[in-house]
Amino acid sequence: MPEQLTLYSHKLSPYSHRIELALAEANVEYKAYQVDLFDKPKWFAAKVNPIGKVPAIAYGGPDVDPSDPSPLSFKLTESNVILQFVAELYPESGLLPKDPVERAKVLFFMDTVDRHFDRPGNDWMGGRTESYDGGLLSESDEFAVGDRYTIADACIAPLLSRLKITYETDIGGFPVGQGIKLGEALKAPKYAKFMKYAQVMLERPSLRDTNDETYLAEFWKRLITERRQ
Amino acid sequence: MPEQLTLYGHKVSANSQKIELALLEANAPYKTYQIDFFNKPEWFASKVNPVGQVPAVTYGGPDVNPEDPSPLSAKIAESNVILEFVADLYPDSGLLPKDPVQRANVHFFLNAVTKHVEEPCNAFLRGVGPYENVLKGFEFVQGLLEDDRDFAVGDHYTIADACISPHLARLKIVTETDLGKFPVGMGHKLGEELKGPKFAKLMKYAERMLERPSLKQTDHEESVITLFKTVFTERAQ
Numbered sequence: 203m204p205e206q207l208t209l210y211s212h213k214l215s216p217y218s219h220r221i222e223l224a225l226a227e228a229n230v231e232y233k234a235y236q237v238d239l240f241d242k243p244k245w246f247a248a249k250v251n252p253i254g255k256v257p258a259i260a261y262g263g264p265d266v267d268p269s270d271p272s273p274l275s276f277k278l279t280e281s282n283v284i285l286q287f288v289a290e291l292y293p294e295s296g297l298l299p300k301d302p303v304e305r306a307k308v309l310f311f312m313d314t315v316d317r318h319f320d321r322p323g324n325d326w327m328g329g330r331t332e333s334y335d336g337g338l339l340s341e342s343d344e345f346a347v348g349d350r351y352t353i354a355d356a357c358i359a360p361l362l363s364r365l366k367i368t369y370e371t372d373i374g375g376f377p378v379g380q381g382i383k384l385g386e387a388l389k390a391p392k393y394a395k396f397m398k399y400a401q402v403m404l405e406r407p408s409l410r411d412t413n414d415e416t417y418l419a420e421f422w423k424r425l426i427t428e429r430r431q
Numbered sequence: 432m433p434e435q436l437t438l439y440g441h442k443v444s445a446n447s448q449k450i451e452l453a454l455l456e457a458n459a460p461y462k463t464y465q466i467d468f469f470n471k472p473e474w475f476a477s478k479v480n481p482v483g484q485v486p487a488v489t490y491g492g493p494d495v496n497p498e499d500p501s502p503l504s505a506k507i508a509e510s511n512v513i514l515e516f517v518a519d520l521y522p523d524s525g526l527l528p529k530d531p532v533q534r535a536n537v538h539f540f541l542n543a544v545t546k547h548v549e550e551p552c553n554a555f556l557r558g559v560g561p562y563e564n565v566l567k568g569f570e571f572v573q574g575l576l577e578d579d580r581d582f583a584v585g586d587h588y589t590i591a592d593a594c595i596s597p598h599l600a601r602l603k604i605v606t607e608t609d610l611g612k613f614p615v616g617m618g619h620k621l622g623e624e625l626k627g628p629k630f631a632k633l634m635k636y637a638e639r640m641l642e643r644p645s646l647k648q649t650d651h652e653e654s655v656i657t658l659f660k661t662v663f664t665e666r667a668q
Binding site for chain 1: 490491505507508509511512513515516519520531532534535538539542
């Protein structure tokens with residue numbers, strides 16, 4: 203009998219989105235709780251994550267209501283750490299390969315995503331850097347590593363979805379028009395493999411069913427009021 | 432019969448030292464090759480690590496001279512990825528626990544060392560990061576250490592210990608010599624602060640790590656000091 207798993211997340215967070223994707227792909231039963239990031243319940247920092255961020259999970263312990271976490275459950279934060287934990291809890295899911303070399307490729311992909319895609323992407327999105335030269339990845343055919351869905355795919359997919367919203371709507375802190383320009387640039391042949399991979403990821407039911415592009419776009423519009431010149 | 436494993440590193444590289452510690456603690460056979468940072472051989476980027484950084488590992492393939500890496504071996508880069516790889520190759524070494532919860536604690540520790548030790552310490556050393564962040568970072572990591580436990584996670588040496596130990600060794604050098612680009616005296620000040628009761632748990636843990644034979648064997652204090660003296664010539668005000 204598998205132990206209980208509760209995921210504390212928020213629709214805005216690509217990091218908690220990663221976990222939702224992995225859990226969906228592995229067909230894991232779990233409880234989901236949306237933490238209102240703008241009006242955080244006191245118990246969240248006190249009982250789940252002292253830093254108050256999502257994603258966070260509670261694993262094991264008695265089967266309680268997510269809003270009443272038990273001190274007996276194991277609490278874990280940091281999206282990539284949680285991804286690996288889920289993959290290791292469910293080894294037959296294929297979320298992490300069994301072969302050490304293939305596992306290393308998955309972990310390297312995740313490390314690269316955070317270093318060269320996520321951080322530069324966030325900075326550009328927030329208008330903090332000149333241009334988005336995300337060191338766009340050229341890995342992949344259908345999956346980031348190997349021939350099945352792994353936590354490498356779960357790691358990048360939410361960022362791909364947000365990237366798409368950016369270049370379709372031009373919403374962000376970067377100068378007006380740069381979003382559209384990025385979209386045009388991504389149509390070049392050198393990005394063909396990457397864009398094909400992005401498309402495959404976006405069409406997977408796990409992402410399609412957990413994605414709410416309109417909500418994200420609307421929210422960003424309200425949040426990002428100043429644009430760089 | 433384990434496959435060949437060659438570690439490309441440098442004796443002053445903290446990240447390379449992490450890997451050697453793990454290999455030694457696991458009693459794993461391996462070859463090492465020193466890559467001269469200031470005069471990198473051309474084949475290193477083209478045949479081992481396109482980014483040209485150490486550490487990098489080749490695994491498997493024919494048993495060749497390290498200067499002649501085979502296209503048939505797997506190439507792995509990024510120190511924390513390599514640490515995990517070594518732990519996976521030797522699942523009974525204890526480098527990673529078998530229980531998923533304990534493994535997650537090790538991974539969380541690795542993540543914390545990167546964010547709260549490596550980044551603030553590197554920035555401080557280069558004279559571009561505040562001293563306060565170094566202290567805050569060590570406080571955070573100290574909070575992860577259990578009381579009265581010899582190791583970072585669980586009852587056995589893991590890649591968590593291998594990951595932080597080289598940074599603890601360099602911390603000792605910086606606090607003793609005051610070498611770095613930070614303002615003069617801040618290295619000594621850091622040392623004084625760390626001797627206080629607030630950091631007793633961390634310092635006790637550091638002492639234990641620095642006493643391990645694996646650390647002593649891979650410790651090249653003189654070379655690190657020479658490097659620091661060469662590289663850190665200007666001081667921030």
